[in-house]
Amino acid sequence: MSRGARQPRVHTAPDKDKPSRILRVSLEGNIAVGKSTFAKLLNAATKDWDVALEPVSKWQSVDTSQETVSNLLDIMYRDPQRWSYTFQTFSCMSRMRTQLQPPATHLLGSGGQPVQVFERSVYSDRYIFALTLFEMGCINATEWAVYQNWHSFLLEQFAQRLELEGIIYLKAPPQMCLERLQRRGRDEEKDVKLDYLEKLHVQHENWLVNKSTELHFEQLKRVPVLELDATVDFEKDKEVKNNLISQVRNFFSTL
Numbered sequence: 001m002s003r004g005a006r007q008p009r010v011h012t013a014p015d016k017d018k019p020s021r022i023l024r025v026s027l028e029g030n031i032a033v034g035k036s037t038f039a040k041l042l043n044a045a046t047k048d049w050d051v052a053l054e055p056v057s058k059w060q061s062v063d064t065s066q067e068t069v070s071n072l073l074d075i076m077y078r079d080p081q082r083w084s085y086t087f088q089t090f091s092c093m094s095r096m097r098t099q100l101q102p103p104a105t106h107l108l109g110s111g112g113q114p115v116q117v118f119e120r121s122v123y124s125d126r127y128i129f130a131l132t133l134f135e136m137g138c139i140n141a142t143e144w145a146v147y148q149n150w151h152s153f154l155l156e157q158f159a160q161r162l163e164l165e166g167i168i169y170l171k172a173p174p175q176m177c178l179e180r181l182q183r184r185g186r187d188e189e190k191d192v193k194l195d196y197l198e199k200l201h202v203q204h205e206n207w208l209v210n211k212s213t214e215l216h217f218e219q220l221k222r223v224p225v226l227e228l229d230a231t232v233d234f235e236k237d238k239e240v241k242n243n244l245i246s247q248v249r250n251f252f253s254t255l
């Protein structure tokens, strides 16, 4: 077709038998900001959305096929210099597994716009946690180089299978996250300090708001981000919950 030629407008009837493209979105935010709580709300909102929660229990009991050998979350918090790199290898592998899983079968014939939502991602593993732990000196220069080397390699190998169409960023002040964390009372987190949550908060802001984090994946630089105010009580207040869900629905419709 020659340049400038007027294109006919083609209207095609939606093909009811053709499944919609499945969108893949991650839910990001500081520790205890309310991701799991919000993820469960999303999961219950419509059968078009399926949520994969972070596999915390797998980190709490690392096992061989015969026995449980340790609680990696616990030892990472107790001795971060020794265990942070090991933790990031395990957390990133588990995130990769989750993101590579085929969609739940009920999504395939859902009728609406199907969406897979992942609580955190292979990207937050690197650009939030591993980077912060490196900056804090809990991951040394050699470990950081090794981590980045295999992370880039694996993400390039799996390329489109890991890519996201959108990111939801749940945001609340670090002090509020600390209060929620303390109220939740997860044993391994009892020594988590405000200072750590402040560092993670800045890291989220740099990546998702200021866009100043150096990213190594072209597609990731263009992924749209929906920022949601997580200071509101979406656990108990129905109106607040519905408002957030409708923001999510609108966001998905733009992807």
Ligand SMILES: Nc1ncnc2c1ncn2[C@@H]1O[C@H](COP(=O)(O)OP(=O)(O)OP(=O)(O)O)[C@@H](O)[C@H]1O
Binding pocket: 029, 030, 031, 032, 033, 034, 035, 036, 037, 038, 054, 180, 181, 183, 184, 230, 231, 232, 233, 234, 235
């Ligand atoms: N909007 C909210 N208002 C008040 N409390 C909340 C809200 N969201 C979550 N909480 C409470 O805060 C605590 C932490 O929530 P949740 O476990 O969902 O956080 P998370 O972001 O998934 O944490 P993590 O980063 O550890 O995975 C829970 O006790 C939960 O009941």
Ligand SMILES: Nc1nc(=O)c2ncn([C@H]3C[C@H](O)[C@@H](CO)O3)c2[nH]1
Binding pocket: 031, 054, 056, 073, 076, 084, 087, 088, 091, 124, 125, 129, 130, 133, 189
């Ligand atoms: N070091 C480190 N790296 C990660 O990739 C990571 N992802 C989650 N977490 C911690 C936060 C909560 O305590 C708990 C549940 O989110 O696990 C992480 N810690």
